[in-house]
Each structure stands twice: as structure tokens, then as C-alpha cells.
Amino acid sequence: MRPNERRLEILALVNRLGLATVEDLSEKLDVSRETVRRDLTALEAAGTIRKYHGGARALDNRSVPDDVESPFDQRMTHNMDGKRAIADAASQLFQRGDTIFIDTGSTTLAVAESLSHIPSLLVITNSPKIAAIIAGNGSSKVFLIGGAYGVEPAESLGPLALEQIAKFRAQHAILTVGAIDAAGVMNFDLQEAEVARAIIDRVETVTVVADHTKFGRRAVFEVAPLSRISRIVTDSVPTREISSAIEAAGASLIIAK
Structure with a gap:
């Protein structure tokens, strides 16, 4: 040819x-x-x-299609106003001295920017960018999870990352996901889903940050049922079906202004 x-x-x-x-x-x-x-x-x-x-x-x-995730660079520029609003609302849920797992995503990067103004956090993350943002305030302690490095997005994944996550316990997790429906939250990438599940096993409360485009979608890899999610912070009210499912599961739905 x-x-x-x-x-x-x-x-x-x-x-x-x-x-x-x-x-x-x-x-x-x-x-x-x-x-x-x-x-x-x-x-x-x-x-x-x-x-x-x-x-x-x-x-x-x-x-x-709805079951395919856009490239990370594209997601970084999509709905930034909504993600900043989510980040500001999510950061108000945490305070000085909290211990937090944060996974890699365009929305969690925005959350990290807002969290960087809170002193004396202890953050565990598989994102070098998030680690640098949080460490920049000078008073917080950061543990960067290692493992197989994925360039797009920049994150550590794989068995080594899972092994290191299992060595920590924290109060909170802040997770981004690819899709949310009435049954639970999902991801498009197997290794990212494995990291999220490993983090959930090591924390007390799970905060999912997701803009409105994630609702009503389906992805291949389940992360957790809604009953394991403590709160979902988003920028717009989801459908009645999903809102009712979140309420029935005992999770809080926080709409960022």
C-alpha cells in the first residue's frame, strides 16, 4: 500500500x-x-x-462511544470549570492532619491543587504530579507509590503498586472514575481499577470526584458498588434513577456550585 x-x-x-x-x-x-x-x-x-x-x-x-475513554490530554482540557468547582467543594471535606489516598485523574489533579492550601496533610498517591502539588506547600508529607510507569496519564500501576498500597492505611480516599451508574462506579482501564480497589480496601471513607459526563455511562471494570462509596462530588445533578440509587446506598451526593 x-x-x-x-x-x-x-x-x-x-x-x-x-x-x-x-x-x-x-x-x-x-x-x-x-x-x-x-x-x-x-x-x-x-x-x-x-x-x-x-x-x-x-x-x-x-x-x-460511551464505553471508550477519551485520551488523558483531552480530558485535562474538558469541562475545567466544572472540575475546578468539584475540586473546591471536595477540598472543604478535609482538614489539617488528614491522611488521604489520591489516585490519578484529571479531576483529582484539580482536587490536589485545592488541597495544597491545607497544611499538614499526609497523602499517598500513584501520581507524580499530584505528589509534587501537595508537597509544594512545605508542611504536608507525601508518599509516592512506585510500580510500572504509565506515560499517559503519568501514574504508577501494576503488582508493585498494589503491593505498596497494601502497606498503608488512611482515613480517606479521593478517587476519580470513568463511569457511574445505578449499580456502582467503574473504570475503563483494568490496572487503574485494580489500584482503586486496592485503595478502597485500605481506607475508612471513599470520596469519588466525577463531573456530570461520567453519569449514566458503563465501563468494563468494576471499582466498587455504590454502598462502598461515602460521597460523590459532582458538578450537576444526575438522573433521578442514579440519584435515588446513590441515596439508597447511603452515599452523600454533593453538587458543587
Whole structure:
């Protein structure tokens, strides 16, 4: 296949799927990953797609299905006003001296910024960025979980991370999730779900921070039933079905203003 023909095929696949990884495109077209990366660079230069680390997405990504998570860089810029409001509301739930697990996500990064103004916290996280934000106030103690490093997003995952999480106990967990329905909270990535479940096993209260786009979606990997969640902080009231399920499970629903 000639380069121009291959790039047209890549463009068609990305537009049809909404987003595609380098690995998937390499397998579908039977070419090397480096060839795919060069093609994606050329297509982005032509203004026909948008690259992200490890793949590409369509310029109009409304075709991305509900059970697929957007690239992390894209999530970092999505609904930032809502995530800042969530972060401000969530930070008011914690106080000086609290011990908190925080996992990796665009919303938990915003929460970390708000928490950084609270002195003398003890935070355990698998996110180097969150660790740096909290440690920046000079009075808080931070433990950074190690393990296999995932570049997108920047986080530690895998068996080593799970082993280290099991060495801690904390009062609280602040978790981000990929989806919430009337049954529970879920994630799109197996290893991220495993980290979240391991954290939940080591804490007393679980605070989920999630903007309104997470409600009514489904993801492959279950994190926890609603009955194990202490409170959900969001930026908009979810549907009556989900709100009723949260209330019935004994969790608090906090709507950020």
C-alpha cells in the first residue's frame, strides 16, 4: 500500500472510531508502529486528525462511544470549570492532619491543587504530579507509590503498586472514575481499577470526584458498588434513577456550585 493510500485508510479508521491507538492501527494495516507514527504526524500536519500520546482522535470526536475513554490530554482540557468547582467543594471535606489516598485523574489533579492550601496533610498517591502539588506547600508529607510507569496519564500501576498500597492505611480516599451508574462506579482501564480497589480496601471513607459526563455511562471494570462509596462530588445533578440509587446506598451526593 502506498503512503498516501495508507494515510487515507488511517484517516477513515480514526474518523469512524473516534479515536485509535498506534498499536491498533499497526495491527489493522500490518505495518510497523513507527510507520503509523509518521503517518499520524503527516495527517496532523495536514489538519485532518489530532494526535495524542499513543494514538490519534478525530477532529470531531462525537463518534466516540460511551464505553471508550477519551485520551488523558483531552480530558485535562474538558469541562475545567466544572472540575475546578468539584475540586473546591471536595477540598472543604478535609482538614489539617488528614491522611488521604489520591489516585490519578484529571479531576483529582484539580482536587490536589485545592488541597495544597491545607497544611499538614499526609497523602499517598500513584501520581507524580499530584505528589509534587501537595508537597509544594512545605508542611504536608507525601508518599509516592512506585510500580510500572504509565506515560499517559503519568501514574504508577501494576503488582508493585498494589503491593505498596497494601502497606498503608488512611482515613480517606479521593478517587476519580470513568463511569457511574445505578449499580456502582467503574473504570475503563483494568490496572487503574485494580489500584482503586486496592485503595478502597485500605481506607475508612471513599470520596469519588466525577463531573456530570461520567453519569449514566458503563465501563468494563468494576471499582466498587455504590454502598462502598461515602460521597460523590459532582458538578450537576444526575438522573433521578442514579440519584435515588446513590441515596439508597447511603452515599452523600454533593453538587458543587
